[in-house]
Amino acid sequence: MISQISGLDARFALAKTIAKEAGAVALGYFNTRDTLVVETKRDAQDVVSIADREVENLIRARVANIHAEDGFLGEEYGLVEGQSGYTWIVDPIDGTSPFVNGMPNWCVSIAVLQNGEPVIGVIFSPCHDELYAAAKGQGAILNGKLLSLDPSRTIRNAVTGIGANNYVSPAAVGKIVESLLEAGGNFVRNGSGALMLAYVAAGRLVGYYEPCMHAWDCLAGYCLVHEAGGWCHPFPTAGERLTRGAPVLAAGPGAREDLAKIAGL
Template sequence: MHDAPEQDLDSRYQLACQLAREAAQRGLTLYRQRDQLAVEHKGGFNQDMVSAADRELEDLIRAQLMAAFPEDGFVGEETGAERLDARCVWVVDPIDGTACFLHGLHNWCVSIGLLVDGVPTIGVVADPNHDEVFHGGRGFGAWVNAQPMRVSEATDLHAGLLGVGTFYADGKQHFMPFLGKLLDAGGMFLRNGSGALMTAYVASGRLLGYYETRLKSWDCVAGLALLAESGGRSNNFLRGEGLLKGNPYLVACPGVYDQVAGMIGPSLDAD
């Protein structure tokens, strides 16, 4: 599948796991000192915030990835994109769930994903508050800590919960109609504030699926790599300019994917 030697992917996987754990533990220290952190609001979105912790952790992750693999590309929520023509491109969210982080909620994580030839191939999602690291990818299996994980075998929305979310202005008009259809079908939902964690929860069978009207790539590339190994389905999220600008997003276990996609309708595939 790849021109790069297999051991290069192995070493990238090992480094991603190491860095995610290291950054998550540093993040936990900063989380406990969050009242002292400088915070800025991005753009016009009241909940779209960045803290000094986000920037510190991304700098830590980026520096070590680029030192080890200088030929690789990089997309980070805080520092932007470079070398997108590289075969291996890292996609990183240093703190996914910043609003939760800053308000003292435990729903945040470090997300490190790797695209190889544009395909989500390695993913690590580290949640230090619950002492969990979701890790794996194509050929590596899918794991939470040392336990293998699989998506739910459910075939009906009654069997569990669906993660949902809307944030950016684009696509929000589809959200309430979708929720109405979900409730009419007897489904129930939650929103925990972290797209990376909700994707990992789908991969591990805790959620039946997860729909976001528009998500950014740094929130989900790691999770998509996990999902590919745990038996889940996803829409073509990276189509068009998905890597840099995001797209509507759906991941789910095979037994409910089509039902949920039908509730969303054509907007799921709209760029």
């Protein structure tokens, strides 16, 4: 048990350090984004730049230097299996579209799984200088302040985040919006699912729903929400399912029932 705790604590400290370092590099690219060469992936809305790749390479190198036995899954370069039971799950820049268009709604997202469970979640928003951090059993913090969700906040007196991408039909997205509004709620979408999950943990949003996300987009946020006292719909992490998309729903205690009904989960 002692070695497991020290292993978790060591990785938690490293994740926070790396997130700040990676965020500084990403912010440098953001401030000179007019020089970036932007490429598309699945369609014209799914973009990537050299910044994404350089930041992921930095994080991979820092982890490998200290925990070479750990697994690593990054959005840009895929999965490397490990032997330690720990796997790092990283989105170097979540919200690349806002990033390349000059909007501050992007972040560095780092999760660590232990035997498939998200036990560390660190999300750094460089433009706002906000570091969200959580580890299993240690609570969630924002710039050192402990986060605790208010059960009196519901979809009717607070705001829900929603996400959409080209894995989901426009009709399905429209139905989500319609159902939320009919239930008396309201919504925002800022272009970064990871950052909106951090906002759920911070109580800025009462919940977040996206019909299809990947592990690198959501698992850091899942750890944050759990440690702040919220609930998340289980995300599959076993075997090949870790690299595939799945529905993501996170909610504060006062919104769980309503949002689960709206999402059909």
